[in-house]
Amino acid sequence: MLINGFGMFILAFVLLLQITGINISTAQVFRENTDEKYSYNLRGYRFLILLGEDFDYHESMVIKKYWEDWGAKVDIAGTGKELKGHLWKKTDKGWDKSEEKTIKTDLLTSQVDLSKYNLIFFPGGNSPKNLLEKDSSLLMRLIQEAEKKGLILSAICHGPLALASAGVLKGHRVTGHYEIMKNIQEGGGEYVTGVCVVDGNVITGNWPYFESMAVKTAEKLLYPQGGGPSENSPFEQNPVLKVIKERRSIRRFQDKEVSQDTINILLKSATWAPSPNNDQPWRFVVLKDKKIKEMIVNAIMEKLSEYYKSEEMPLDRMKQYISGIFSAPVHIFALCDDSNIEEEEWKDIQMLWNMQAVSAGCQNILLAARGMGLGSLWIGLSLVAEDEIKSLLQIPAEIKLASVIAIGYPADVPLPPLRKPLSEVISLEKWGKR
Numbered sequence: 001m002l003i004n005g006f007g008m009f010i011l012a013f014v015l016l017l018q019i020t021g022i023n024i025s026t027a028q029v030f031r032e033n034t035d036e037k038y039s040y041n042l043r044g045y046r047f048l049i050l051l052g053e054d055f056d057y058h059e060s061m062v063i064k065k066y067w068e069d070w071g072a073k074v075d076i077a078g079t080g081k082e083l084k085g086h087l088w089k090k091t092d093k094g095w096d097k098s099e100e101k102t103i104k105t106d107l108l109t110s111q112v113d114l115s116k117y118n119l120i121f122f123p124g125g126n127s128p129k130n131l132l133e134k135d136s137s138l139l140m141r142l143i144q145e146a147e148k149k150g151l152i153l154s155a156i157c158h159g160p161l162a163l164a165s166a167g168v169l170k171g172h173r174v175t176g177h178y179e180i181m182k183n184i185q186e187g188g189g190e191y192v193t194g195v196c197v198v199d200g201n202v203i204t205g206n207w208p209y210f211e212s213m214a215v216k217t218a219e220k221l222l223y224p225q226g227g228g229p230s231e232n233s234p235f236e237q238n239p240v241l242k243v244i245k246e247r248r249s250i251r252r253f254q255d256k257e258v259s260q261d262t263i264n265i266l267l268k269s270a271t272w273a274p275s276p277n278n279d280q281p282w283r284f285v286v287l288k289d290k291k292i293k294e295m296i297v298n299a300i301m302e303k304l305s306e307y308y309k310s311e312e313m314p315l316d317r318m319k320q321y322i323s324g325i326f327s328a329p330v331h332i333f334a335l336c337d338d339s340n341i342e343e344e345e346w347k348d349i350q351m352l353w354n355m356q357a358v359s360a361g362c363q364n365i366l367l368a369a370r371g372m373g374l375g376s377l378w379i380g381l382s383l384v385a386e387d388e389i390k391s392l393l394q395i396p397a398e399i400k401l402a403s404v405i406a407i408g409y410p411a412d413v414p415l416p417p418l419r420k421p422l423s424e425v426i427s428l429e430k431w432g433k434r
């Protein structure tokens with residue numbers, strides 16, 4: 001499928017991003033990199049990874065490597081002496097798990113002596129299912145014994161399935177792949193969405209947040225009362241940084257009104273943004289009317305349907321997605337007024353400044369929303385129907401549409417899409433100099 005930049009933009013949003021929130025370059029292997037450079041002394045600790053066939057290679061090996069780098073001894077117990085795992089990659093054609101990796105295990109699950117270990121860990125993929133199929137009573141006995149001994153019970157992605165089957169999740173807050181939500185709930189756990197959730201001795205996480213899983217398990221052992229380095233990170237301690245990091249693009253909203261006083265605070269936040277010469281070129285239209293929103297959805301669909309068809313993208317799903325993000329109780333239309341521009345010579349650069357100022361105002365709205373417990377979404381897609389939107393909202397021709405922001409109480413907060421590491425985006429002193 002050959003798609004242009006705009007096509008990639010839409011495809012990424014709708015087909016991939018809604019599921020994973022992730023959009024990085026071709027054949028990229030996904031893993032978290034927080035740039036925090038955590039380091040621990042795990043010398044003297046011994047961890048056990050329990051594996052079945054068709055395990056997720058990165059979930060197992062990346063986390064193992066973190067633990068080993070910090071000094072822990074890590075053994076792999078498997079259902080066989082050799083096991084096949086798979087690697088997830090994103091390519092131009094979508095997700096690819098065809099690359100296999102075979103590893104040698106250190107011991108068989110039947111040989112495990114739990115008295116040697118501080119922690120057991122279940123990676124995902126089909127490993128937990130295959131472990132259970134091979135010998136569920138052995139697995140349950142091991143997990144239940146580990147719980148009795150007070151070992152840390154950790155699992156990622158589909159891994160918590162094994163813990164759920166052994167009945168050790170009762171009363172615990174647990175995360176994992178949404179496909180096993182029901183298993184977790186049936187096993188007595190409370191399913192929550194999270195990068196890594198620590199509740200007592202149960203630590204569960206999600207793909208591809210391998211670093212968080214390694215960090216949280218290490219800290220549970222070294223700082224059992226809490227207060228480890230990850231909790232002291234500036235992005236946890238500083239309220240501004242915390243809001244910046246925890247703001248997410250929300251695409252599902254509760255059917256709950258947002259008061260006009262609250263909306264005014266968001267708009268006031270926008271007006272505290274910087275602007276060229278303090279010209280404040282931002283203007284806003286606040287829209288709550290559902291009928292007008294429906295017309296906007298239809299206008300966007302009309303603009304994009306030919307394109308969607310040509311790309312064989314399902315129109316009903318596209319409509320559902322666009323209607324979904326326009327079902328938020330409030331939409332703020334951020335507009336740019338260029339009437340401050342007087343000199344023709346500076347026109348282009350001033351127009352750019354104005355748009356940048358409006359964008360800074362928009363970002364303030366998103367952050368203020370997060371700070372006030374609201375969710376938001378910057379809907380760039382709406383620009384395809386700028387003329388129709390302007391006409392529906394009676395916006396004068398000379399005023400430009402900068403963006404549309406959905407606001408409401410979140411029904412669902414997605415996991416944070418990965419960020420490129422600083423090493424990929426910064427240069428020191430000169431371009432390209434790291």
Ligand SMILES: Cc1cc2nc3c(=O)[nH]c(=O)nc-3n(C[C@H](O)[C@H](O)[C@H](O)COP(=O)(O)O)c2cc1C
Pocket residue numbers: 013017021247248249250251377378379380381382416417
């Ligand atoms: C200029 C701009 C346009 C965007 N347009 C859309 C959009 O049309 N639809 C959508 O679902 N998300 C849109 N987003 C949100 C991004 O997809 C999102 O910010 C990104 O995936 C990172 O996720 P996060 O915001 O949760 O950190 C837009 C973001 C920006 C800054």
